[in-house]
Amino acid sequence: MTGTWPSRALIRSGLLAVVLVAADVALFSRVTEDPKYTSWVTQPVNPVVIALASAPAVPVLVWRLRAPAAALGVLTLHDLLLTCLLGTRPLLSPMAALYTVSSRRTVSAAVGCLAATLAVHGVAVAYEVYPLSPEERPLDGILISAVLIACDTASVLVGRWVAGSRAREQRLVASRAEAIAAERRRIARELHDIVAHSVTVMVLQSAGARRTMATDPAKAGVALQAVEDVGVQAMAELRRLLTVLRPAQDSEGGAVGPGIDRPPGLAMLPGLVAQVEAVGVAATIEWSGLSARLDQSVDITAYRVVQEALTNVTRHGGPGSTARIRLHWAGPTLEIQVTDDGAGVPTNPTKRMSSGLGLIGLRERVTVIGGELAVGRLPGGGYRLTATLPTATVPPPEAAQV
Template sequence: MVASTWEWLRRKKPLVDAFFALPVLLMSLPSLLNDAYGIEKWQLGLLTVVLTGPLVLRRTYPRTVFAAVVAISGVQCLLGVIPVPANVAVLAGLYTVTAGRTVRWGVGALLIAVAGAGMATYRYPSGGDDRRLAFITLMVLVSGVYVLGLHMRTRRAYLRSVEERAERLERERDNEVKVAMAAERARIARELHDVVAHNVSVIVVQADGASYAIDTDVGRARQALEAISSTGRTALAEMRRLLGVLRENDDAGAFAPQPGVAQLDDLVEQVRASGLAVAYEVDGTPAAMSEGRQLTVYRIVQEALTNTLKHGGPRVTVSVRLRYAEDALEIRVDDDGRGAAAADDGRGHGLAGMRERVAVYGGTVRAAPRPGGGFEVIARIPVHEEVAA
């Protein structure tokens, strides 16, 4: 509410400027009851209006408004009319030009204001000491307003640079996340290549066996055909995902074996050897899963343990739990480390890659600090997928 109101006011410059010009007008009202200015009251009122009126547009047309109030004050001085409270509009114009325009325009406005102060000092009769005091007073006012305007100009330029830098960093961060997601998709594509190639190889072997056994052992041939059907469905499901992933032209490591659920024991032992206390348990009956799903499970646990090693702090303990349900596998990795207090440079992409992997199989993942301290990763991955005929 406050932010929206502020944005609306920033777009209504004349309205805001009129609000700030109102005190000048109110300050001039008592002078209308005073006969010490040597002019008629209606003339004094007209002078007050023509001096304060342009301030409504002081930020919209700062140089024009400053020139107008300076010209009016100059004519007033030439006619011998005593300065009125509304002449403070000259200082308001000086501040606006200095704060809103270039340094050159600010210096020019300062010189004009100094000349006006000198002109006003020697135009109106007074004693020598009084004249010097009046001139010094006017110079202090003019210099103070100029310095204030220069400070506000510098401050606004600094704030604009900070906002631009924040926007640039935000764009760079978004680009880094996109690059990380693209790289993760490419890595997933390379890993799925192994899975699909394995399934196709199994189909070829089973088909060759069925062709040899179809005349001599019908039962064995039927088993081979059932294996072909099951493996084909799995391969088709993997291919459907593979078509949606852009793969980089990089075959490095394409034939390296990929880890699965069975390798989690080795991973846990490896992490324990590094000094991290890890508790590992499996609930439920392990379901048969495709190699791609097993690889995703392995990578999720690996990334969660890596984050604990990097950010958990000393003497941290972590628990890894796999719970098999009828249709899904739940992965839960909890630690009692620093949690939300852990330092983060904003350049890690492990969590983004984790979400990408789980999304490939239609699962969900949640990674966040725990309320009581520590960090938790909870992922749910479907273990089966039906392929439309």
């Protein structure tokens, strides 16, 4: 039922068109005031005739919302006929059409339509002042032309201002949406980095504890203790992430606690290596070059690079694999390379846990700070992951800043 009724915007546009045309007839129809402006007619024209002749401008004004330039052209020619034949000079209708063109089309289109409209108005003014005496003709022509130029130019300027405001608002909305999307991607990367590694280690340790529970309770206890330690660390990192997302003073009003809000970094690599060694993956760390102080974002990213690489070694290589971690400082860059021999035996639980999103998120994380990431299979088996990171954060391009 509602589809048969005109939209509110169409109704408002129609009412505005009626008001504009009525105002043009009431304010700018001078045939009853001064017979010298009657042009072709020798007697003042009946206002009803002017109203009926002006009525076609109403649907054209409504049409301007769909075709602004075409509607402006029709209105301008219609107004020229009204001026020449009936002595009336519509002003508000062409101003509204010019405003619509300038607010909805390009600057060049607005300027072109303004020039064409002023040219037609010039013809109307010349025809209008022609019956006057030579003494009155120049002054009246200049005054009428000045008013028309000022009104039409003002319509275009206001339209361009509205268009600029609308564009700025759209850019602001797009920037906010991009900022929200970027924050969601960042949170997703953090959650993946925290959960994927921890859960992988916990699954392997739990599987080992289950297999050795009956034959070697002590070894099973060590595995379960490792599960507990990894779980505590994961909870600490999750709480750190939640602390970043919440205001400094949360509803509980308590402190986070010592060590809980410490972000991960290269200093925590020995603990990370110990976790994967506990599930049967042999891992070594090699340092070379003159180390430099890293920005916190780079330090966190470097840790996440090694963590994701070791998680993949543990998940796809399994116990028995050997991982080699090399960190080399070369001037303003840090190169991280993690390789494995692919000699392990992956367990079924960890093979089913791969989402395929870890490397995608890691590549985004590395790109954000201005680094590069490369992953590939080695000829003799296994994989190599190489990340080149700047020691200081590289600011994003100006167009991408929010």
